[in-house]
Amino acid sequence: MKYELKSERVFDIIAIGRACIDLNATEYNRPMEETMTFTKYVGGSPVNIAIGSSKLGLKTGFIGKLADDQHGRFIANYIQNLGIDTTGVVIDRAGHKTGLAFTEIKSPEECSILMYRDNVADLYLEPSEVDEDYIRQTSTLLVSGTALSQSPSREAVLKAVSLARKHNVKVIFELDYRPYTWNSIEETAIYYALVAEQADIVIGTRDEFDILEHRKGENEQTIAYLFQHLPQLIVIKHGVEGSYAYTKIGQRFQSKAYITQVLKTFGAGDSYASAFLYALFAGKDIETALKYGSASASIVVSKHSSSEAMPTVNEIEQLITADEKEAQYR
Ligand SMILES: Nc1ncnc2c1ncn2[C@@H]1O[C@H](COP(=O)(O)OP(=O)(O)O)[C@@H](O)[C@H]1O
Numbered sequence: 665m666k667y668e669l670k671s672e673r674v675f676d677i678i679a680i681g682r683a684c685i686d687l688n689a690t691e692y693n694r695p696m697e698e699t700m701t702f703t704k705y706v707g708g709s710p711v712n713i714a715i716g717s718s719k720l721g722l723k724t725g726f727i728g729k730l731a732d733d734q735h736g737r738f739i740a741n742y743i744q745n746l747g748i749d750t751t752g753v754v755i756d757r758a759g760h761k762t763g764l765a766f767t768e769i770k771s772p773e774e775c776s777i778l779m780y781r782d783n784v785a786d787l788y789l790e791p792s793e794v795d796e797d798y799i800r801q802t803s804t805l806l807v808s809g810t811a812l813s814q815s816p817s818r819e820a821v822l823k824a825v826s827l828a829r830k831h832n833v834k835v836i837f838e839l840d841y842r843p844y845t846w847n848s849i850e851e852t853a854i855y856y857a858l859v860a861e862q863a864d865i866v867i868g869t870r871d872e873f874d875i876l877e878h879r880k881g882e883n884e885q886t887i888a889y890l891f892q893h894l895p896q897l898i899v900i901k902h903g904v905e906g907s908y909a910y911t912k913i914g915q916r917f918q919s920k921a922y923i924t925q926v927l928k929t930f931g932a933g934d935s936y937a938s939a940f941l942y943a944l945f946a947g948k949d950i951e952t953a954l955k956y957g958s959a960s961a962s963i964v965v966s967k968h969s970s971s972e973a974m975p976t977v978n979e980i981e982q983l984i985t986a987d988e989k990e991a992q993y994r
């Protein structure tokens with residue numbers, strides 16, 4: 665079964681939300697208290713997805729607010745050099761700062777993120793800074809849940825979603841739940857539901873769907889709820905246990921995670937989303953798209969960064985083929 669995304673506009677994907685800095689512990693397998701050096705990368709879920717998509721050859725743009733500082737300029741240069749369109753990027757003139765994510769890698773299983781996100785420029789994107797003509801040029805709009813956590817970014821995103829609907833742009837909602845940017849779980853559930861009900865594709869982990877539904881649920885309950893609304897395709901990730909895709913017409917697809925030598929666990933979701941979406945644009949069926957997402961995530965969790973480590977199509981396909989060959993001998 666296919667859910668085809670058509671590459672018929674100037675952009676395949678425009679992502680909206682944060683572009684920040686990841687500072688990943690250079691000496692890993694220890695607590696952050698004992699880490700003396702960090703390596704700098706571009707980070708932030710939606711820009712990571714834009715980077716991953718662009719590396720896979722999709723025509724990609726980004727809408728977001730960058731701080732007028734060294735970090736903001738580093739991010740802008742990095743994404744421009746990758747060929748991501750930055751027409752929708754706005755520079756903050758009010759002194760807000762770039763968000764920082766320090767990552768702790770205690771062991772491959774024990775990773776955490778220490779985020780510095782007070783007064784971050786990305787959450788100051790104004791509705792007036794979202795341009796209708798830009799949105800109408802894309803086939804899909806990728807919305808990050810964190811961008812809904814505070815005003816005015818929340819209203820900017822709601823405006824983008826409404827323009828997307830007006831211009832027949834498919835809305836992809838990546839739940840991307842970061843607890844520290846929200847005031848309460850009740851508030852998160854309200855805005856998540858608002859956007860999820862209007863999205864065409866919703867992607868998240870099982871835990872993130874629990875936040876959206878404000879209850880501990882099962883996949884079957886989630887799809888029964890969301891398929892009463894606009895979504896056509898729902899992807900629910902279960903970490904190393906694999907992932908599922910459900911269609912409105914009642915199909916269910918599944919992929920395992922590709923076992924690898926894990927260095928750290930973050931970056932999995934963003935690389936998964938870019939490769940899954942790439943595969944839908946490439947005309948692959950949903951089951952194959954799940955494999956692309958899972959293989960891409962497996963590659964990224966074996967490397968040090970989230971953004972820089974985003975794989976090429978060739979790397980993803982080699983991993984899938986090698987796994988299939990190996991399965992013949994198992
Ligand atoms: N330890 C792991 N080894 C290999 N693949 C993994 C691992 N953890 C996650 N993945 C892959 O990444 C996907 C997304 O991971 P998950 O942890 O569910 O999302 P997120 O990173 O958004 O929290 C999973 O569906 C799986 O394919």
Ligand SMILES: O=C(O)C[C@@H](O)[C@H](O)C(=O)COP(=O)(O)O
Pocket residue numbers: 684686706707708709710712765777929930931932933934935969970971
């Ligand atoms: O999203 C962030 O702000 C931090 C990311 O850049 C970081 O690399 C990360 O946590 C990615 O996590 P994922 O959701 O597991 O892909």
